[in-house]
Amino acid sequence: MDATVTDPVIGRLLDGRYTAQERIAVGGMATVYVAHDNRLDRLVALKVMHPAFAHDQDFVRRFHREATAAARLNTPRAVSILDQGSDNGPHGHVIYLVMELVRGQTLRQHIGNRGRLTPAEAVEIIEPVLEALTAAHDAGLIHRDIKPENILLGNDGQVKVADFGLARPVNQATYAMTQGVVMGTVGYLAPEQVSDGSADTRSDIYAAGVVLYEMLTGQLPHSGSTPMSLAYQSVHGDVPAPSAAVPGIPAALDTLVLRATARDPNRRPADGAAMLDELRELAAYLPEPGQEPGPSDGYPDRYPDGTHPGLAAVDGSRATTGYERGGGDLHGLAPHYRRRSRWSVGRLVAIAVVTLIALVAVFAGARALSGPGTVRVPPLVGLDRATAERTLTEAGLAVVFDDAATSDTFTEGRVMEQNPASTAEVKPGSTVRVRLSLGKAKVHVPDVATLSVTEAQSRLTRQQLNVTPTPRQEANAAIAAGNVIRTDPAAGTELAQGTAVTLIVSTGPATVTMPYVIQLTFEQARSQLQALGLTVNRADINDDTVAAGSVVRTSPDPGQQVNRGSTVTLFVSKGPPDTGGGGNGGDGSGQLVDVPDVVGLKYQAAARVLQHAGLKAERDGIAFFGDTVKSMNPPAGSQVQQGTKVTLTVG
Structure with a gap:
């Protein structure tokens, strides 16, 4: 009987909005369908949890965590989560996620159809995968299940990473075991995920390195008949260089794969951004697509179906969300897809139970392989020297301090690096190397x-x-x-x-305010001004209103702002003006002017000169006898008060 016809989800309206139309993939936890979003009139991918796990709260939490984790990612390189919910119907309780529908095929299908890929194609695919991991790591998440089944190649040329159901925050305890189940696929698990269940951003880098190896060689770096044998090789064996399996692979790609898959996490790129930087740096050393090795170097110039290597050869007739399949090819949206018999709930449960038992055995065997009599290295990063030494002593381990180094992250005197890393299993008495921070440079x-x-x-x-x-x-x-x-x-x-x-x-x-010192004696005024940091200059003038020896006026005037150190002039009275016996007086301003010499000038010209000097001209003599100035009083060169009359004798 047609499995799609008997599937109780197909044709069912979930939450009054989503109608499942066709089943396209079956995974370990859920089945994926093409569904119609009746509210927005669009096709979506509908991921429905298997009924056998719908009542397991741990799996339900993980299922919902996928939506939360993926929704935090702001990148076109990750499959978008559009909605999540649950529905109760006549066929039971259904828990589901709604995702964007990616039309194309998985990387697993692509490798299966084409065999190993050229370096250019492998780089073209792994680069957007690393971009997705960069976004996840920047958001504080690790994927924990990078593998070809979760890498989607869209018909539009887009590469997307799917299935963040295993994702967890980086700062949350992340173990590869959940109720005895190893989470992730054994062939792509980092050694630390197998040996002690820990995972961080470098675990994703290991998986990406294995995927890159598989694209370049068409096979996994380790082989084995059982998951346990694969796990053993992951923990105790290094990933070989891809060129050892396929001659002609550029050395730069060999180096990147070996760094990404190093057994010691500290030797791998720290996160997706670091590996992406390394990939882009080595791109300059790779051959151009038209210059890549031919058949003599281990690469086909044409695939069995007659097409050339490259992303352009991706089958455009498929539609998939890229989730792991449960046997057989992934169904697409083509009208003539393959029919499959319906799997019963009981069969799914039986398979799940067998899988659980096998994977628990893998974990137990990996733990046994680490041998008895080991201790776990405690976390030291961030501790001060004394606390780090005490912590290692209590754990039965020795410590060696390497030369301190500058750090933008850790303050002076704090542990910035340790080797082996925390959670590593070592023999009692082993030495842990510690580097302290000198603080910022x-x-x-x-x-x-x-x-x-x-x-x-x-x-x-x-x-x-x-x-x-x-x-x-x-x-x-x-x-x-x-x-x-x-x-x-x-x-x-x-x-x-x-x-x-x-x-x-x-x-x-600096400025000071000019004080009022008028009518003070010169000595009093000078003392006050010098105390303010001012230099004093004296000018004596006639004045009949202020006693002789006292200040008549100042320059600048009182109240003005004066720069400290500036020179201030004090005009000091020398008594009433001396009129020189002529009774010529002055204007009373006290301003002294020099009397110019006008002897020999005509009277009118002499009068103008005196006027310009601020003095007044007065004629003495009769014009009949001549108009030339013969003498003057006060005499030329004397100082008189402004406005004084000067008598000019003409003849």
């Missing part, structure tokens, strides 16, 4: 005195120092306003990179 504060603020900020930034946003201002007579006087801390001080430095900026010379 030290730099010297440069001398930026007299520079503009912009120039000083640029120089400090080049020295890997930060600059406080608001400089301090300070008066300074030697540094122009707006330029830097000094820094705090001072120039030459050794600081950690990233330390904030404050600029002290000049506002120009």
